[in-house]
Every structure is written in structure tokens, then in C-alpha cells.
Amino acid sequence: xxxxxxxxxxxxxxxxxxxxxxxxxxxxxxxxxxxxxxxxxxxxxxxxxxxxxxxxxxxxxxxxxxxxxxxxxxxxxxxxxxxxxxxxxxxxxxxxxxxxxxxxxxxxxxxxxxxxxxxxxxxxxxxxxxxxxxxxxxxxxxxxxxxxxxxxxxxxxxxxxxxxxxxxxxxxxxxxxxxxxxxxxxxxxxxxxxxxxxxxxxxxxxxxxxxxxxxxxxxxxxxxxxxxxxxxxxxxxxxxxxxx
Amino acid sequence: xxxxxxxxxxxxxxxxxxxxxxxxxxxxxxxxxxxxxxxxxxxxxxxxxxxxxxxxxxxxxxxxxxxxxxxxxxxxxxxxxxxxxxxxxxxxxxxxxxxxxxxxxxxxxxxxxxxxxxxxxxxxxxxxxxxxxxxxxxxxxxxxxxxxxxxxxxxxxxxxxxxxxxxxxxxxxxxxxxxxxxxxxxxxxxxxxxxxxxxxxxxxxxxxxxxxxxxxxxxxxxxxx
Numbered sequence: 456x457x458x459x460x461x462x463x464x465x466x467x468x469x470x471x472x473x474x475x476x477x478x479x480x481x482x483x484x485x486x487x488x489x490x491x492x493x494x495x496x497x498x499x500x501x502x503x504x505x506x507x508x509x510x511x512x513x514x515x516x517x518x519x520x521x522x523x524x525x526x527x528x529x530x531x532x533x534x535x536x537x538x539x540x541x542x543x544x545x546x547x548x549x550x551x552x553x554x555x556x557x558x559x560x561x562x563x564x565x566x567x568x569x570x571x572x573x574x575x576x577x578x579x580x581x582x583x584x585x586x587x588x589x590x591x592x593x594x595x596x597x598x599x600x601x602x603x604x605x606x607x608x609x610x611x612x613x614x615x616x617x618x619x620x621x622x623x624x625x626x627x628x629x630x631x632x633x634x635x636x637x638x639x640x641x642x643x644x645x646x647x648x649x650x651x652x653x654x655x656x657x658x659x660x661x662x663x664x665x666x667x668x669x670x671x672x673x674x675x676x677x678x679x680x681x682x683x684x685x686x687x688x689x690x691x692x693x694x695x696x697x698x699x
Numbered sequence: 700x701x702x703x704x705x706x707x708x709x710x711x712x713x714x715x716x717x718x719x720x721x722x723x724x725x726x727x728x729x730x731x732x733x734x735x736x737x738x739x740x741x742x743x744x745x746x747x748x749x750x751x752x753x754x755x756x757x758x759x760x761x762x763x764x765x766x767x768x769x770x771x772x773x774x775x776x777x778x779x780x781x782x783x784x785x786x787x788x789x790x791x792x793x794x795x796x797x798x799x800x801x802x803x804x805x806x807x808x809x810x811x812x813x814x815x816x817x818x819x820x821x822x823x824x825x826x827x828x829x830x831x832x833x834x835x836x837x838x839x840x841x842x843x844x845x846x847x848x849x850x851x852x853x854x855x856x857x858x859x860x861x862x863x864x865x866x867x868x869x870x871x872x873x874x875x876x877x878x879x880x881x882x883x884x885x886x887x888x889x890x891x892x893x894x895x896x897x898x899x900x901x902x903x904x905x906x907x908x909x910x911x912x913x914x915x916x917x918x919x920x921x922x923x924x
Binding site: 547548552562567 | 708
């Protein structure tokens with residue numbers, strides 16, 4: 456029990472600011488996420504949500520402040536910190552000319568995964584793509600690409616999964632499949648951070664909800680405290696009419 | 700994951716992409732062959748200075764075909780934002796550069812395997828008479844050019860004017876490599892003693908070292924988003 460208490464937070468963001476020239480994309484955000492939490496980030500376009508996720512992933516360095524993953528600073532390109540992170544974006548991060556299997560094998564080898572072929576085969580079965588594993592992914596539908604993207608993000612078995620609008624462009628069936636997979640990941644006690652514009656979906660899946668407006672968090676609350684029916688109203692009150 | 704291991708994984712992936720698409724080698728070889736033909740018709744190669752035209756023509760063809768190769772190499776990473784996925788991996792970021800450079804180097808050598816024999820036929824000059832010395836010049840010259848070209852491709856991948864900016868930035872920087880390579884090839888074709896042009900080999904090695912060290916130092920900053 457003592458050991459569990461002394462474990463560092465899965466994600467720890469302290470006073471992070473990110474400026475692009477005169478534009479402040481993230482403005483003094485602090486956040487601590489414990490293992491197994493599922494954070495949903497809402498906010499209008501241009502609120503700095505993607506920038507925040509990129510800072511968590513170590514793809515962007517903050518102008519000031521710090522980001523730690525399982526106690527390790529991501530901006531120092533710490534290998535262990537990067538090994539703990541999986542990122543799913545609306546971009547699939549896959550090479551169209553390569554097959555699904557080749558794509559996964561490439562990333563598995565880059566992460567130094569042991570027995571990469573078996574791992575990739577298992578993941579392709581998990582996401583329901585094993586029958587098409589040897590087809591070039593350029594022939595895949597958007598839903599199949601997103602399932603492959605999930606497999607790619609999980610290839611190195613990360614403890615933290617960052618999802619940037621993963622439902623973008625998915626049809627109803629593909630969205631349901633993705634939701635099912637996210638619930639499974641949540642049950643596996645992985646830490647998840649998801650950006651979405653779908654209020655209902657985000658509240659239903661998350662354990663905690665934040666609302667980011669103009670680079671700042673204006674709401675940070677447990678998902679269970681949110682009335683899904685009223686949340687739309689709260690969202691618009693917080694975001695303000697100037698965005699619409 | 701070791702530096703060389705990750706660079707090899709990236710190079711292997713780039714070569715697999717090229718084998719599938721055959722986009723780079725096909726277009727660069729075709730472009731180089733056209734350049735050689737134009738040179739062949741434009742200059743009187745029977746002239747006493749013909750060997751200089753032949754050496755120049757060969758290297759201009761390599762340079763032009765190389766410019767196409769470099770430009771394309773980072774576009775594979777731009778599609779579907781694959782570069783971000785690679786940057787997430789726990790590998791030394793400069794190994795990404797060296798992996799891509801190794802793939803470009805291999806592709807350029809593959810193109811040269813077509814360019815050199817065609818040059819010999821069109822220019823009617825045995826460019827490979829002193830085989831190993833010419834091979835050394837081709838390897839060193841191509842290495843220097845690939846080192847710069849790959850770095851510039853990484854710098855310009857997100858720019859709208861990358862097709863124009865790539866050669867515009869690459870060509871002035873690789874001018875010393877080009878000059879040294881042409882001098883060596885000319886000396887070899889002319890039958891000069893090695894002592895007369897060994898300084899150009901030394902210069903080529905020096906430029907290659909510089910052009911490999913600089914990207915190793917700056918690549919990480921360059922790809923930071």
C-alpha cells in the first residue's frame with residue numbers, strides 16, 4: 456500500500472505555457488493524473504488542446520513549465536517516458552504503401568518490442584484486422600485505419616494513451632468499435648487522455664472532464680458529477696459566445 | 700535501442716516503401732538520362748576538352764536526379780503525419796536522420812548504376828577506366844550530397860515551396876562537393892597522376908565529415924514541433 460502511495464502520478468503537468476510567437480496556445484495549465492484515470496478534454500477549436508497533448512507526448516517542448524510521465528520529464532526525450540506513451544490522433548500515422556503487418560512491425564521494432572511478429576499478429580486479431588494484415592493500408596476504410604492506429608499505439612504496451620479526436624471521420628459502426636476498445640483499455644487500468652468534441656461520448660467514457668478555453672482549464676470535475684443533459688448548457692456558458 | 704539499429708530500421712522501411720512505389724528511382728533515373736542526352740547533344744565530346752564535359756555531365760546528372768530523390772524522401776513521413784509517430788519512439792532523433800540518409804544514399808547509388816553506363820555510351824568516354832578510384836569518387840561525392848540533401852528535405856518538408864526551396868538551399872551548400880567530384884572525375888578520365896588531384900579526395904572527405912556532423916548536431920532541434 457505504501458508503495459502504491461509513493462508511485463509518481465501517471466501524468467504531471469506543472470504551470471505549462473506554450474507560445475507560438477505572439478499566440479499563447481497553452482496558458483499556465485497544471486494537471487495531475489493518477490494511474491487508471493480517463494481524462495476527457497473538451498474545448499473549442501484553437502483552445503490549445505492538441506498542443507497540450509503534444510507536450511504530454513514530448514512532441515512539443517513547453518515555453519515554460521514541465522511535463523512528467525510516470526515521474527520522468529518528457530521534454531528531455533527520456534526513453535522510458537516515451538516508452539510509456541501511446542498516441543492516437545485523427546492522423547493515422549501509417550504508411551499507405553506498406554501492409555498493416557509491415558506498419559506494425561516497423562513501429563514494434565522501433566520500440567524494441569520482443570517477438571514483434573507474434574505481438575503484431577495478436578494486436579491485429581484484437582482489432583479485427585488479422586484477415587487483411589497483408590494488404591496495403593491505402594486500401595483500408597477510415598474505420599479500419601483507426602483500428603490499425605489503435606494497434607500501432609498499443610504495439611509497445613504503453614501505460615498511458617493519448618487520443619486526439621480519435622472519433623473524427625468514423626461511421627457509427629467504427630465509432631462503436633472504438634468505444635468498446637477504449638472501455639477495455641480503461642478496464643485494464645491504463646491512463647487515458649482523450650480530446651473530443653462529442654460531449655455525450657466524452658462524459659460517458661471519461662472518469663474526469665476538463666474544459667479548455669483559450670489555453671486555460673475553466674472546468675475540471677469528475678465525470679460522475681456531470682449531468683449529461685445539462686452539460687451542453689454548462690459547456691456553452693463556460694466557452695462563451697465569442698467562439699461562435 | 701541502439702543508434703545504428705534504429706537507423707537501420709528506418710532505412711529498411713524507406714527502402715521497402717521505395718520498392719513498393721518505385722517513385723523515386725524511376726523519376727530520378729529518367730530525369731538523369733534526359734540530362735545526359737541533352738549534354739551529349741549540346742557538347743562536342745570529340746573535342747580535346749571532351750572529358751571535362753563528360754565528367755561535368757555525369758555529376759550534373761547525378762545532382763539533378765539526387766535533388767528529386769531528397770525532395771521525396773521526407774514526403775513519405777508527411778503523409779498521415781508519420782514523422783510524429785517516429786518522433787514518439789524511444790530512439791535517438793538523429794538516428795532518424797541517419798536512417799533516412801542511408802536510404803537516400805542507397806537509392807542514389809542504385810540510380811548511378813544506370814546513370815554511369817549510359818554516360819559512358821552517350822559521352823563515348825570510359826568514365827570507369829580507373830575503376831576503384833572513380834568508385835571512391837562516386838561514393839564520397841554521393842555521400843556529401845545525400846547528407847546535405849536529406850537535411851534540407853527535413854527542413855523544408857512542411858513548407859509549401861519545398862520543391863523550389865530544396866534545390867535552392869541544397870545546391871549552393873553542395874557546390875564544394877560537386878567541384879571536388881568533377882575535378883577528381885576529370886583527372887581520372889584525363890589520365891592524370893593521382894598526386895595531381897589527391898587533394899580533391901581529401902577535400903571531399905573533409906566536406907563529407909562536416910556535412911555528416913552538422914545534421915547530427917542540429918537534426919533534433921530541426922524536427923521539434
